[in-house]
Amino acid sequence: MLFRPALRLALLLALTAGASSLHPASAAHAAIGAEVSNAEMPLLEGGKAYALGEVAANVLVFFRPKQERSLEALRELAQCQGGLSGKSVRWAAVVSDSAPADEIAAIMRDTGFTAPVLVDRGDALYGSLGLALHPVVVLIGKDKRLAAFEPFRSVDFCTVVAARIRHALGEISDAELQEILSPPKATQGGSVQVARRYRAFAEALLKDQKADKALEMVRKSLDKDPLLAPAHALLGKILATQGKCADAIPAFSKALELDAESATAKEGLEGCKSVR
Amino acid sequence: MMHIRGIFSILLALAISPPLFAQTVQSKPGATAAEVQAKRASPASARTASPGSLAPLPLKPAPASSHAPFEAGDCKICHQSADPKQPGPVVKKGPTLCLECHEEFAGVMKRPHTHAPARGDCTSCHNPHNANYRKLLLQEPRALCTSCHDAIAKIVANAAVPHKAVTSGAQCTNCHNPHGSTVEKLLVQLPFDLCASCHNVDTMIDAKGKKLQNLKVWLDNNKNWHGPVAAKDCSSCHEPHGSAHFRLLKEDYPPEFYAPYDPRTYALCFSCHQESAFSTAQTSTLTSFRNGSTNLHFLHLQQSGRGRTCRACHEVHASKQDNHIREGVPYGSGGWVLKLHYKKTASGGSCEKTCHSEKTYVNKPAR
Numbered sequence: 001m002l003f004r005p006a007l008r009l010a011l012l013l014a015l016t017a018g019a020s021s022l023h024p025a026s027a028a029h030a031a032i033g034a035e036v037s038n039a040e041m042p043l044l045e046g047g048k049a050y051a052l053g054e055v056a057a058n059v060l061v062f063f064r065p066k067q068e069r070s071l072e073a074l075r076e077l078a079q080c081q082g083g084l085s086g087k088s089v090r091w092a093a094v095v096s097d098s099a100p101a102d103e104i105a106a107i108m109r110d111t112g113f114t115a116p117v118l119v120d121r122g123d124a125l126y127g128s129l130g131l132a133l134h135p136v137v138v139l140i141g142k143d144k145r146l147a148a149f150e151p152f153r154s155v156d157f158c159t160v161v162a163a164r165i166r167h168a169l170g171e172i173s174d175a176e177l178q179e180i181l182s183p184p185k186a187t188q189g190g191s192v193q194v195a196r197r198y199r200a201f202a203e204a205l206l207k208d209q210k211a212d213k214a215l216e217m218v219r220k221s222l223d224k225d226p227l228l229a230p231a232h233a234l235l236g237k238i239l240a241t242q243g244k245c246a247d248a249i250p251a252f253s254k255a256l257e258l259d260a261e262s263a264t265a266k267e268g269l270e271g272c273k274s275v276r
Numbered sequence: 277m278m279h280i281r282g283i284f285s286i287l288l289a290l291a292i293s294p295p296l297f298a299q300t301v302q303s304k305p306g307a308t309a310a311e312v313q314a315k316r317a318s319p320a321s322a323r324t325a326s327p328g329s330l331a332p333l334p335l336k337p338a339p340a341s342s343h344a345p346f347e348a349g350d351c352k353i354c355h356q357s358a359d360p361k362q363p364g365p366v367v368k369k370g371p372t373l374c375l376e377c378h379e380e381f382a383g384v385m386k387r388p389h390t391h392a393p394a395r396g397d398c399t400s401c402h403n404p405h406n407a408n409y410r411k412l413l414l415q416e417p418r419a420l421c422t423s424c425h426d427a428i429a430k431i432v433a434n435a436a437v438p439h440k441a442v443t444s445g446a447q448c449t450n451c452h453n454p455h456g457s458t459v460e461k462l463l464v465q466l467p468f469d470l471c472a473s474c475h476n477v478d479t480m481i482d483a484k485g486k487k488l489q490n491l492k493v494w495l496d497n498n499k500n501w502h503g504p505v506a507a508k509d510c511s512s513c514h515e516p517h518g519s520a521h522f523r524l525l526k527e528d529y530p531p532e533f534y535a536p537y538d539p540r541t542y543a544l545c546f547s548c549h550q551e552s553a554f555s556t557a558q559t560s561t562l563t564s565f566r567n568g569s570t571n572l573h574f575l576h577l578q579q580s581g582r583g584r585t586c587r588a589c590h591e592v593h594a595s596k597q598d599n600h601i602r603e604g605v606p607y608g609s610g611g612w613v614l615k616l617h618y619k620k621t622a623s624g625g626s627c628e629k630t631c632h633s634e635k636t637y638v639n640k641p642a643r
Contacts (some may be wrong), residue, residue, distance in 0.1 A: 064550065067547070068547070069547060069548065077521035098552070109398070123559075123560055123561040124560060125564065126562075127561025128561075129561065129563060131555070132550050132564075133503065133548040133550070134548065134550065134561070135610060151503050151507060151510065151548070152502075153465060153504070153508075154467075154509055154511045154512055155459060155460045155461060155463060155467055155511065156459060156460050156466070156511060159388075159460070162480070182466070182469075182508075183458040183459055183465070183466065184458065185464055185465050185466050185469075186384075186453045186456070186457035186458050186459065186462075186463075187453075187464070188389065193380045195569060196379060197377050197378055197379075198344070198381060199345075200376060200377035200378075200379060201344055201345060201353070201377050202498070202585075204345075204350075204353050204377070204629045205350060208350070208352055208353070210350070213348060213350065217344070217348075223393060
């Protein structure tokens, strides 16, 4: 009886060192794109179920008891599940048959991760997928082929797993997936930002009828970023307020050169030309 | 008369002090903006609040940083009155006021991960007038951050192996964006990108003067990357705030190449890898390093009198050879490096002209 499932598992993909195409080789799993056979496995709570469902994304979460990383992973995935509810996704936890059932049940309860628990007899599925660690999320697409392996990571685990699933569902493109896997640097500050602050300060000062101080601040803005169109426009506006249209017109012109749509520069230029 | 004037001055100071001398209140990590505000309003918080007043500091000695509107004497930019002695309350509450000039932070605060004090009240961390620290901070970065993040404070204080990224320069903000970020834990980048931005020189040394690996060069020259490295997750193995273990490792990792097998020595590796894969003599599933069902990891590690540790065969970050097999291992006391000529084959692999003559293992049926 057990021979057929074992045989099916034995026919699983070749154990070459393929890995995600988006990172250099990490050989702790089988080849991406390889076909996965759908074996029937015992459930922790009794009965049996197939490893894969008829969905667009099967998510198998391999974990083990007495491992802090497994607990962390399941807690994070519990939160992740909410964001993917209603989609064609089937979650399943996979544990070794050597793991005590009561411990596994307690872990599922305590972490809030909701999924049937498949018991992997003799670690057959684990071995056939070429896994070498826990916890790991294995994603199988609707074509029953391996789409991704994601071992637990201490930062952005749910973000990455959710992105992988959404990619498998066709909701995000390769480029969007890559953006999530390699997010841009979260910078702040720099000369451009400081320039914008000085510009905003100058605007507030002009509003408070402090044209001289406003002029000082807008010039500081342009020192930081000579290409800041709103700063050139504001410079023109301040100079025009002071009755210095001859100096204002070049500032308005520069603003329009940098930003042809600048309303402040257009109005100011028109105003100064009509005065002439 | 002088006496009365003195008393009057004191009374006047006390009358105008509440809005100017409001204590900043630190909230614990995870606090909502409302909790931050509530804690500020709480009388108890005034007694337990971290040092750092929002009032203008004296101008001598010159503060390290000064807010442009304050420096220009333009109180009315933020306050109801232009009178510096009685500017009155601010015209808008919370970050809304600050964002009128610091408009770029509107975008920053739309990032997926934002800092509760930044969402609630910029003055949780910044003095809006002037400060003894750069960026108008109420304290130096690490002291400010750890006034809430006390668990991190303990790690840093107790670390036998400190991390310079935490203790020097911009300290916490070397790695974290205190306002908002695209990465969890307010990291500026993923761990690997952050770490590699410093660990990419040949000149870095540890506290004992030992040279640290130039990770960039190593990874460029060794394309078989360990999983956590490929996942850009240095903090899988390293505690970036400080650690009890060498190289900021989170757990024990065998420092020797040869040692009797003791699972406690491999706590770091076993935080991911299954211990049973190394202590089970016969298996066809727990490891691919087997000849049939003879577990070759078991054979190598558990050899009586000459057990190999992980580092005897494996590189921890990256290697040229498959399965993170290192090129060579030091052998004996003469400085000789024994090459590990590992070859992956269609049915398993082999090691030749190494600790032993060529030996081949088969872990897959022949096609």
